[in-house]
Amino acid sequence: MSAVVWTAVGSLAAWLWLLLCQGFFWRTDLRLPPRRDPEDWPAVCVVVPARDEAAVLADSLPSLLAQDYPGRAEVFLVDDGSSDGTGDLARELAGRHGGLPLTVTTPGEPPAGWTGKLWAVRHGIARARARAPEYLLLTDADIAHAPDSLRELVASARHGGFDLVSQMARLRVASAWERLVVPAFVYFFAQLYPFRRIAVRGSRTAAAAGGCVLLRLEAAERARIPDAIRQAVIDDVALARAVKRSGGHIWLGLAERVDSVRPYPGLPDLWRMVSRSAYAQLRHSPVLLAGTVLGLALVYLVPPVAFFAGLASGSAPAAAAGSLAWLVMTATYLPMLRYYRQPLALAPLLPFTAFLYLLMTVDSAVLHHRGRGAAWKGRTYARPEPADPAPERG
Incomplete structure (x- = not known):
């Protein structure tokens, strides 16, 4: 032969x-796990890191403010040094649409050893911690949520005993290049991190989708999030690994009513999305x-x-x-x-x-190798030094 x-x-x-x-990995029928409404709805703080997101914020932030959630919830938008008026637009949208309380805050430039997004997340979590929430919803500024998204996430996490519940938002598919590349991007991700293995206790497979992560605050503190992953460029996978390594129970699946509104109309846009990380x-x-x-x-x-x-x-x-x-x-x-x-x-x-x-x-x-890797919105990150591991659960 x-x-x-x-x-x-x-x-x-x-x-x-x-x-x-x-x-x-090829099956796409994994949705939010079975749920039952809790007798008492826990407090939730939503943390949204945002850097130069004015172009998409009007399509995403109102959906968070309009969450139909029976418990106490509020939104913290962390304006990460934006130059396009992201913070002012967020305040304007909150004034126009009402809904959940919104706090816009700025963390300043990240110190050495931190990525900008994780520095913003750290600042948002610190502000949220003062409200004593049971859960944090970490979501990106380009993600639009259905009105019952937060309710469904919390009910599933409570009923299933999960410390982390994440949904991979449905990415925008409109242009010819998006149709060719975007579904394959999610397919390759699922092949690398089979969703069904992620929820299995004791398995080594761990991943999350950074656009929609409901995280129990106690689990975040136990895993030292985000300090333990402060240099991670692929922060969602690093977050899930840290939570699982510290004994947390995690879940990841595909979303039905959580959508990314960020356009990638041409091949160069999609190329940068993949090649940067x-x-x-x-x-x-x-x-x-x-x-x-x-x-x-x-x-x-x-x-x-x-x-x-x-x-x-x-x-x-x-x-x-x-x-x-x-x-x-x-x-x-x-x-x-x-x-x-x-x-x-x-x-x-x-x-x-x-x-x-x-x-x-x-x-x-x-x-x-040319010194231009892992670049995002004006920041370039070098190869990270080894971070301190999250403590193992005894």
Whole structure:
């Protein structure tokens, strides 16, 4: 058998393993866990870090202020050095729409060793702690919530005994490039962090979606959030790991009525979204980068290449193995396209999208080595020093 055939068979074996043994990552039916309304609704403080978010705030902040929550709740928007009037706009929106009480505060520039977002979160949590809430809702400034979002999150957390409940907001899918790239972004994330394993106590899989994280204040203090993850660029995954490592019970699933309103209309916008943090996800390791590139090539690029090479050379085994691997890949992508209400005809194009992600990941490493990695809204973060681990629960 030729090298092409063996490689195609290896790719097919990888896809069969992913299909059956990777936590059924491809299923998209995981929603908020079963809930029952508590007898007493706990106090909640909503913390919104915001830096230059005036363009999206009018589509997101009113949805937080309009939360239909039976207990005590208030919103803290932390204006992280914005230059576009984000803080003033937030006050204007609160005056116009009313609803939950809003406090706008500014933390100042982050000290060395902190990312701007986590410094803002720290400041917001400190302000919220004075209100003695049981829960914190950490949400981004581009996230719009249905009126019952907070009620559903709290009821699910209370009923399920979760210290952290997170929903991956449905990202905007409007432009042609968003349709091609965005569903795949969530698909790849679920493949890396299978949602069903996250809620299993004792499993090593931990992740959250930073746009919507309900966190018990006691669990945050036990895990030393955010101080223990102060340098994390991918802060949502780092937060979930810290909470789980300190003994917390966590849950992550897909959202139905929590949406991102941030547009990524062109490929350059999506490219920056991925490349700014991809190399950080690989812990800035050239070895992990090389392994990731080879893995992406084997799993996503080999099937179509083997199929067409087999047809061109008359190698039936290569064409068969390549087509079967491509078929399994396509089938696992269909549920995500349905979730995003996109044409199922996009599923066979997943190898092309994966190739784009491969290039974005390599570009992320190149930008890092040029001193321009992990850049976001005027700030660039170097490779973090090892942070003190959160204490283990005895």
